[in-house]
Amino acid sequence: MVKDKVVREIDDLPGIGEATAEKLRNAGIDSLDKIAVYAPHDLADLIGISPEAAKKAIAAAQEATTINYSTGNEVDSFRRELGKISTSSKNLDELIGGGIETKAITEIYGKFASGKTQIGFQLSVNAQLPKEQGGIEGNVLFIDTEGTFRPERIESMATSKGMDPEKALENIMVVRATTTDQQILTVERADKLIVEKNIKLIIVDSVTALFRAEFIGRGALGERQQKLNSHIHKLQLLADKYNAAIYITNQVMDNPGILFGDPTTPIGGNVIAHAATTRLYIRKSKEDKRIVRLVDSPDMPDGECIIRVTPGGITD
The missing domain is CATH 3.40.50.300 (P-loop containing nucleotide triphosphate hydrolases)
Structure with a gap:
């Protein structure tokens, strides 16, 4: 069984190749965090992929994105x-x-x-x-x-x-x-x-x-x-x-x-x-x-x- 690719950069997202990743960067979307909050249809229109492919890329970006929490004392x-x-x-x-x-x-x-x-x-x-x-x-x-x-x-x-x-x-x-x-x-x-x-x-x-x-x-x-x-x-x-x-x-x-x-x-x-x-x-x-x-x-x-x-x- 082939293991899922580890997502670290936008190039690692499913359905996102080098050319598509370059389109994203040129549009100012240069991190997984930015893709994670995008609407599927907007992302699809921006880079010319299907809404379903955009949903998969956004879901993968959300899964790879972490939120760090701090206690009040730490702050x-x-x-x-x-x-x-x-x-x-x-x-x-x-x-x-x-x-x-x-x-x-x-x-x-x-x-x-x-x-x-x-x-x-x-x-x-x-x-x-x-x-x-x-x-x-x-x-x-x-x-x-x-x-x-x-x-x-x-x-x-x-x-x-x-x-x-x-x-x-x-x-x-x-x-x-x-x-x-x-x-x-x-x-x-x-x-x-x-x-x-x-x-x-x-x-x-x-x-x-x-x-x-x-x-x-x-x-x-x-x-x-x-x-x-x-x-x-x-x-x-x-x-x-x-x-x-x-x-x-x-x-x-x-x-x-x-x-x-x-x-x-x-x-x-x-x-x-x-x-x-x-x-x-x-x-x-x-x-x-x-x-x-x-x-x-x-x-x-x-x-x-x-x-x-x-x-x-x-x-x-």
């Missing part, structure tokens, strides 16, 4: 091992539970020149510090979509921390993305860079600017949100896989439907709202002061704090 132990990057503001660190967390996406939104990028610069410096000084001893991938990266700000912030400014700049890999395709591709191909350069912090400044510019009008909204959702999902996968922190800045608009209170609304809708682990809203105050509000967090209560954006960096 607690896992969370204690997460890294946190200090923002250099004790008030802000306390507001968000100790700093920007690894294996999570932290989003900050606010109007132009509110301080979103400045916090990103500070995190780029602080991520390189030893853990006892509020860092995670890693390097940085900075995806600049608006042309806002300024080496001189990194140098001044690094100097105020007693770091070698040239070394601090050398440890930040900057990608100037001018299209959504470049932005998406940078994240899709980031695995090799993360391993080679010990990347522990990924910054996207801003995550929505190019999407907002390229996908104009209601007719393009569906495609924009779909691409944005996939992009954010990939960032979370990188965070989980490499124990990295993700910091994204977001643009805003004034919502005319809000008659009372602050009409400032972040771009990206529910796609970003649901994907971000922690959401912050920053706005200008007097002089160099900024007010940061914690909008959403799974483990910290809503609140506000005041920070300052100084020549030497972020302070209380």
Whole structure:
């Protein structure tokens, strides 16, 4: 009797040959998990096989797919091992539970020149510090979509921390993305860079600017949100896989439907709202002061704090 073939890759599925497997990969279906949740008729139409053959392939994928369970205590132990990057503001660190967390996406939104990028610069410096000084001893991938990266700000912030400014700049890999395709591709191909350069912090400044510019009008909204959702999902996968922190800045608009209170609304809708682990809203105050509000967090209560954006960096 011939034993059933062990299913480890999509090529091992019954009725799926090399050519069909290539079709699946080109369509973005590159794992057994993705096939396991597909509807038979949709899979059949996609790769040109019969619904019955699709059912067999899906059943085999489901059988080969495992779900790992953890106890609450195991999750607690896992969370204690997460890294946190200090923002250099004790008030802000306390507001968000100790700093920007690894294996999570932290989003900050606010109007132009509110301080979103400045916090990103500070995190780029602080991520390189030893853990006892509020860092995670890693390097940085900075995806600049608006042309806002300024080496001189990194140098001044690094100097105020007693770091070698040239070394601090050398440890930040900057990608100037001018299209959504470049932005998406940078994240899709980031695995090799993360391993080679010990990347522990990924910054996207801003995550929505190019999407907002390229996908104009209601007719393009569906495609924009779909691409944005996939992009954010990939960032979370990188965070989980490499124990990295993700910091994204977001643009805003004034919502005319809000008659009372602050009409400032972040771009990206529910796609970003649901994907971000922690959401912050920053706005200008007097002089160099900024007010940061914690909008959403799974483990910290809503609140506000005041920070300052100084020549030497972020302070209380």
